[in-house]
Amino acid sequence: xxxxxxxxxxxxxxxxxxxxxxxxxxxxxxxxxxxxxxxxxxxxxxxxxxxxxxxxxxxxxxxxxxxxxxxxxxxxxxxxxxxxxxxxxxxxxxxxxxxxxxxxxxxxxxxx
Amino acid sequence: xxxxxxxxxxxxxxxxxxxxxxxxxxxxxxxxxxxxxxxxxxxxxxxxxxxxxxxxxxxxxxxxxxxxxxxxxxxxxxxxxxxxxxxxxxxxxxxxxxxxxxxxxxxxxxxxxxxxxxxxxxxxxxxxxxxxxxxxxxxxxxxxxxxxxxxxxxxxxxxxxxxxxxxxxxxxxxxxxxxxxxxxxxxxxxxxxxxxxxxxxxxxxxxxxxxxxxxx
Numbered sequence: 001x002x003x004x005x006x007x008x009x010x011x012x013x014x015x016x017x018x019x020x021x022x023x024x025x026x027x028x029x030x031x032x033x034x035x036x037x038x039x040x041x042x043x044x045x046x047x048x049x050x051x052x053x054x055x056x057x058x059x060x061x062x063x064x065x066x067x068x069x070x071x072x073x074x075x076x077x078x079x080x081x082x083x084x085x086x087x088x089x090x091x092x093x094x095x096x097x098x099x100x101x102x103x104x105x106x107x108x109x110x111x112x
Numbered sequence: 113x114x115x116x117x118x119x120x121x122x123x124x125x126x127x128x129x130x131x132x133x134x135x136x137x138x139x140x141x142x143x144x145x146x147x148x149x150x151x152x153x154x155x156x157x158x159x160x161x162x163x164x165x166x167x168x169x170x171x172x173x174x175x176x177x178x179x180x181x182x183x184x185x186x187x188x189x190x191x192x193x194x195x196x197x198x199x200x201x202x203x204x205x206x207x208x209x210x211x212x213x214x215x216x217x218x219x220x221x222x223x224x225x226x227x228x229x230x231x232x233x234x235x236x237x238x239x240x241x242x243x244x245x246x247x248x249x250x251x252x253x254x255x256x257x258x259x260x261x262x263x264x265x266x267x268x269x270x271x272x273x274x275x276x277x278x279x280x281x282x283x284x285x286x287x288x289x290x291x292x293x294x295x296x297x298x299x300x301x302x303x304x305x306x307x308x309x310x311x312x313x314x315x316x317x318x319x320x321x322x323x324x325x326x327x328x
Contacts, residue, residue, distance in 0.1 A: 032257075033166055035191065035223050053251050055221065058199040087199075 001026050002108055004067045004090045007046070011104055013069055013092035016076050017084050023066040028105045030098050034059045041065065048101045052076045057083040057091075065089065069105070071098045113294050114210045115140040119147035119155065125298040129310070131156035131288075133170050136190055136220045138183020139205040145176050146208040154310050160245055161186055162221065163228040168245040168252045170270060170288070171235045174311045178238065186224050193219040228254070232264050241267035241315060246290060248278050268318045272300065274325045284318040287325055301326060 005021025007013050029041035030048040034055060037047060043064035049056060052074040060068055067090040070076060076084070076091050084091050094101060106112045115132060122130040130153055132144040141157045148155030157179035158172035173179035194217055195203055203216040226234070235242040244254050247261060247269050254261050255278050261269065268284040269276075276285055287302045303324045304317035317323055 035166060038193065038222075039191075051251060055200075055251075058196075061199055062196055 016091040018090040054080040054083040061087040115144035116147035121297045123151040129154040133158045133160040143208040162223045170243040172241040189225040191222040195219045
């Protein structure tokens with residue numbers, strides 16, 4: 001288990017919005033197809049993706065995710081940040097690829 | 113957005129021909145058709161279909177009946193997931209007067225169980241027009257989701273930027289407003305030159321590439 005704030009303090013990801021740094025994340029899910037995320041991601045996961053728009057937040061909220069990490073230098077649209085603030089979901093950004101973020105998050109969560 | 117308001121706003125903006133293409137659903141088309149007739153513009157009936165790869169593709173039909181029947185088919189192959197109106201908004205079906213007749217229950221943002229290529233084939237078999245939507249957008253487009261524009265017999269492609277910044281493989285290029293809100297109606301549009309009217313005029317203009325744009 002990790003606190004959402006640790007994605008910034010321990011993994012060094014850039015914060016676009018983070019209302020609740022003490023919220024916890026217990027798993028990760030990596031996908032760029034939102035229908036796949038909806039069908040397969042577990043509650044409490046952090047979503048690792050390049051889909052930097054507001055529908056990603058809606059899907060994350062539906063599943064009960066607390067954080068989204070945008071990879072490959074993607075930055076969120078303004079309405080994505082607005083939606084995330086409303087849903088209390090943190091958004092982070094990084095130049096790392098989904099592969100690297102998945103490994104680092106899995107490691108931090110003690111899954112590998 | 114009420115289908116009748118779309119028609120009224122379009123007419124007010126001087127638009128002659130206007131297509132309603134809801135995501136994966138044709139149920140608001142009858143009210144839109146009626147409204148277009150009342151305000152005196154040519155309504156075009158279609159849908160913005162989401163493929164299995166989550167690419168958005170515009171489909172336009174010669175008649176309202178064909179569009180409705182295709183809409184039923186598309187809804188029948190959507191994932192059996194229900195919409196969350198709090199997160200994704202309401203999916204109302206309205207009468208021409210703006211009364212709510214029903215609410216579509218299935219999650220209309222979900223992908224139809226059809227590949228991009230299969231959708232192109234099926235649509236062309238129905239003698240409809242098929243147009244990959246916003247090909248230059250970083251989400252739900254051929255470029256974002258497939259990485260390239262496959263060489264298939266499209267009726268046209270839709271680009272947000274004019275001239276397009278991506279390779280359109282010499283297809284006719286249209287610009288559409290992709291209006292999800294009333295203030296977006298007509299924010300992008302294009303002009304066609306044709307000797308005929310309505311759906312046939314579109315097909316004709318696409319084939320002959322007789323399309324021009326605001327500011328060009």
